[in-house]
Amino acid sequence: MGSAGGAGPVAAGEPPVAGGRRHPQAGNGFLRSGDPVNVYPFIEAEQAGKHNVKRACELLQVSRSAYYRRSHVSARARTDRDLTAEIIAIHDASKGTYGVPRIHAELAAAVREAIAATITALPEQLRRTLTWDRGKELAQHARLTIDTGVQVYFADPHSPWQRGTNENTNGLLRQYFPKGTDLARWNTGELEAVAATLNSRPRKALGWRTPGEALNDLLSSTQDSGVATTG
Template sequence: MVTITGRPAMRSPGRPPIRRDVERAFWRKIAEGLTSEDAAVACGVSGPVGSRWFRDRGGMPLIDLAPLSGRYLSFAEREEIALLRAQHVGVREIARQLGRAPSTISRELRRNVATRNGRLDYRASVAQWKAELMGRRPKTAKLVTNQRLRDYVQDRLAGTIQTASGTTVAGPVTPTWKGRNKARRADRRWATAWSPEQIANRLRVDFPDDKSMRISHEAIYQALYVQGRGALKRELITCLRTGRALRVPRARARQRANGHVTPEVMISQRPAEVDDRAVPGHWEGDLIIGTDRSAIGTLVERTTRFTMLLHLPRMDGYGVEPRVKNGPALGGYGAEAMREAIAAQIATLPEQLRRSLTWDRGKELAQHAQLKIDTGIAVYFADPHSPWQRGTNENTNGLLRQFFPKGTDLSRWNLEEIEAVAAALNGRPRKTLGWMTPAEALDGHLRSAQQAGVARTG
């Protein structure tokens, strides 16, 4: 082989490796919020392959996602070189057609040519694999080589909790970590639990003159999430605030949480007449949550402060049937149960009191489009972290906590008892109504509307 080709045989690449441009495109799709399966299909590979890439890399890319500068030959250019070379086109002509220097083409043919079968054949796939192999710059992680830095990071991340006297507080007994996402509704490990960003910035304060005690928060995340780094054990991710086994891109997290909220139903699209409270029929709604996945729905009319409560009993099978992923919410306030409860309550109102409903961003109202079809009431959602946009409802929920305190089971109250509480609240005089009760204020508006209708008819 050496005699024929003038160089030793190149080792076999084995399974065709992932090209950098494909991997880069995959992680860009992930950053846009696509799932690993959809991102893989968009890049021309199978869904299971994309899931494996995402899992093996801990949910974070290990390569720069910035667009290539064009300094190096791309795979498309290497394919063009292979085609022209097979047609016995000269080096200078190839360079002219690709807009490259002749020395670039000559060096490419010399360095990355295939040597199998005892011939020097230029193949684009082999040349791309060899170029990426030689372009790697493997570097030992900083946390592996710097024991002092690793001890500092690990202590701030997973150190023990201690009393003022220095006694260690063990905290609850937690199950063995199995590499899955955070355990919901279960005890978590008690630890110092500094975030990687806090650790990275605190190093500058504690060691202002020691440049060796520096590390970025992204390097800490990679040491935790990426397999094969060897610096920090992966089970230490349970000390992070989220406790996720895989890092989730921000775009995907936002998409999952509020996928049912579109620009058309944002509060900014709500009619201006809602703000001045002059016209009744505009409602605000939310849930008050109790223990064991119990809840009561609240609807408050903005003009009169009239309150209606939604009875949300648990569905058949709750606590008996095992939980099914993506199955129906048996707790009583899933999307379908909420739609039916609100529709039943809104149906008892006259048409002039069914103008709009402003809700929190909770997914319990994911079927708002069907609710509008069933009842005719327009549904809008408040901005994130903006409870003041539903101030009337928030105030009413505070009053209701006198009857339904936090940390209590709300499922023990039946429909008749909940309606009695609503009647008590509607019979309580309010300062903002001139010491009228909400029931009296609503009745007054209905009488005025009825008399206006009779006058127009006459």
């Protein structure tokens, strides 16, 4: 039976509302109750239009602090995001053209820049050496050593035990990012959250300390020995 007002028939299971029209969350093509919705673009649009952000957050039931935390992107995060996007773009461009020197050179340069930007943020005593795999994307290791002072070594072919900590960490990361995962789906903050989780996990090899605790102990002992030597 047709509904009043010229609207089509109500499908089974769809609750009618006043006027005989379908419920806006019940019909095909409409959002249904419980569907995940990213409301931040709506708030951003209100902010861009110089409207009341507080009122928009209240209507959409979003914490203002959460909105501002999400919308604020640090300079470091922007740099990491841009480098990641560059690496992914070069990698995608190289698909089907394996062996093209120019593509490999661009990818190696992007990887070198990304590693240099990250590793130079570490204390100097923690970045003396780096043991790498043998991929072509790591071809600019000599330039990396010049830029950062880090000595680079390569494992022998088919010898993962020569990079034991790296291989173990890769296995832990697979719990969050299965092999073949497109890392472009996550932003820098989300990747850093995974790193923080792993660095807060107790390890048997560290006497059940977390990596973060072991690092703090190492830095403290290094600082204390330096003070004792100069005292």
